[in-house]
Every structure is written in structure tokens, then in C-alpha cells.
Ligand code: C2E
Ligand code: CA
């Protein structure tokens with residue numbers, strides 16, 4: 001029920017039920033798609049809070065099922081994890097992200113999501129190094145996003161991997177911050193640069209003073225530790241205005257500025 005509630009809300013096959021998601025057929029179809037290189041990627045801009053400039057674009061993987069239509073990545077990433085094939089997706093997205101970023105203006109970075117599995121394997125360090133070498137992208141233009149929950153899986157091992165990646169000059173971001181029930185001490189002990197505050201913090205900031213206080217307090221805490229703040233899931237002008245008035249974000253990502261776009265659209269937006 002959780003997958004359904006979270007994953008299928010925006011534009012994905014709504015009627016796809018739990019049974020089908022768990023079915024062997026969908027898994028077989030995913031396996032085939034991976035073999036055929038049938039995935040694509042979209043890119044969602046992160047803007048400076050004042051809206052003047054795109055600083056980074058997040059790569060978001062897409063799978064359009066031939067019969068079912070678009071499947072939420074929340075659904076098929078989890079499937080790929082269960083099937084032990086998620087590294088194929090990571091490799092694909094990382095490669096595409098670095099290649100496309102090379103076409104964009106030099107001040108724009110690209111951000112790639114890692115899965116829990118990626119953080120449990122040292123292979124990721126070599127994969128990232130190889131991809132940067134193959135595409136020619138500067139490590140300073142690559143960001144990697146790891147969720148709070150996969151950091152908490154094995155914090156010591158994850159910390160060691162992230163330190164190596166960071167030593168290469170890559171920026172490390174914590175994704176979906178504030179959705180887990182983990183202690184905040186890891187913010188100080190793990191090698192991190194950016195915190196992406198989950199969109200659940202944004203909901204109701206315009207109507208509920210306490211929600212706004214929670215967002216402001218969280219942003220202040222993150223900044224006090226020397227980390228940069230991205231606020232995710234900003235959907236309305238009203239939310240944006242409250243965030244800007246309160247100085248509660250360095251970067252803003254959300255439908256208020258832009259939905260995920262093709263690389264060509266990013267290019268058109270940024271090279272004008
Ligand atoms: P995420 O990393 O938190 O990505 C942000 C998600 O929020 C994206 O959904 C994006 O389209 C959506 N979003 C952006 N702005 C707004 C907004 O203003 N309002 C709302 N309601 N939603 C917004 P998407 O593309 O469906 O991805 C869902 C999740 O799937 C991602 O959450 C991430 O956890 C996972 N995912 C996507 N691409 C990849 C990938 O290449 N690799 C891995 N490992 N996971 C991925
Ligand atoms: Ca993300």
C-alpha cells in the first residue's frame with residue numbers, strides 16, 4: 001500500500017495494483033527493458049531561490065511500459081533492487097547524466113540518485129571514476145544523492161565510500177531529509193555537502209505557522225553545520241514566497257519552477 005500511495009500519484013499508471021507490481025511479468029518486462037536499453041532520463045532543474053538561475057539538474061529515470069504506460073521509478077527501482085539489477089540502472093543514468101551535462105553551460109551541475117545497493121558496494125567508486133573519465137565531465141559538476149534511510153543502513157561503510165567519492169571532488173547530497181526517524185548526529189559525522197529537505201516540510205507552510213517554524217529551524221540547523229540546503233517539492237508561488245521571505249533555501253526544486261525536462265529542453269532554457 002505504501003508503494004502505491006507514494007509512487008503512483010503523478011502521471012504514472014494509476015490503476016497498476018500491488019499484485020501486478022509484484023508479478024513476474026512486470027519483472028520480466030523490466031529485465032527485457034534493461035537488456036534493450038529501453039530506459040530514458042529526464043532532468044529537473046534546481047533553481048536559486050530567487051529564480052534567477054539554474055544551478056543543477058537532477059537526473060530522474062523513466063520507464064514507459066509498452067502496455068501499461070509510464071511506471072513510477074519508486075516502483076521499478078524497488079523491483080530492480082529486489083532483482084539485484086539496480087546497478088544496471090545506476091550505470092545507465094550516471095552515464096546519460098554525465099554525457100548530457102557536458103552539453104549544458106559549464107556552471108550547471110548534474111545530480112544522480114544512488115540506491116541503497118550502490119552504497120553497499122565499492123564498485124560504485126570505480127564506476128563513477130570510469131564514467132567521469134569516459135565522458136570528460138569534471139567531478140565538480142557531479143552531485144550524488146543518497147537517501148537518509150540508505151545512509152542509516154550501514155553508516156560506517158557508507159561513510160567510507162562517500163569519503164572516497166568526495167575526495168574525487170564530487171558533491172554529496174542527502175535526499176528526502178527528514179523522512180526517516182534517524183538521529184541527526186550523522187549530519188555532522190558523514191561526509192556531506194548538501195541536504196535536500198523533503199517536500200513533506202513544504203506542505204502547509206503557507207497555512208500553518210508551526211510547519212513554517214519546523215522548516216526554518218531545520219534549514220538553520222543544516223546551515224549551522226556548513227551544509228547547503230535544497231528544498232524539494234515546492235509547487236506553488238505562495239510556498240515559494242514564504243520560503244524566499246524566510247531565507248529558508250539556497251536552492252529550490254519543484255513544479256513551481258519546472259517539472260522534469262528533456263536534456264534538450266534544459267539546453268534551450270539555459271543557453272538562451
Ligand atoms: P526523489 O529522488 O525524491 O525525486 C524527486 C521526485 O519528486 C521526482 O519523482 C520528481 O518528479 C518529483 N517532484 C519534483 N518536484 C515536485 C513537486 O513540486 N511536487 C511533487 N509532488 N513532486 C515533485 P520521480 O521522478 O517519480 O521519482 C521518484 C523517486 O524515484 C525519486 O525520488 C527517487 O527516489 C527514485 N528515482 C528516480 N530516478 C532514479 C534513479 O535514476 N536512480 C535511483 N536509484 N532512484 C531514482
Ligand atoms: Ca533525489
Ligand code: CA
Pocket residue numbers: 175176196198232
Ligand atoms: Ca527527494
Ligand code: CA
Pocket residue numbers: 176
Ligand atoms: Ca523519494
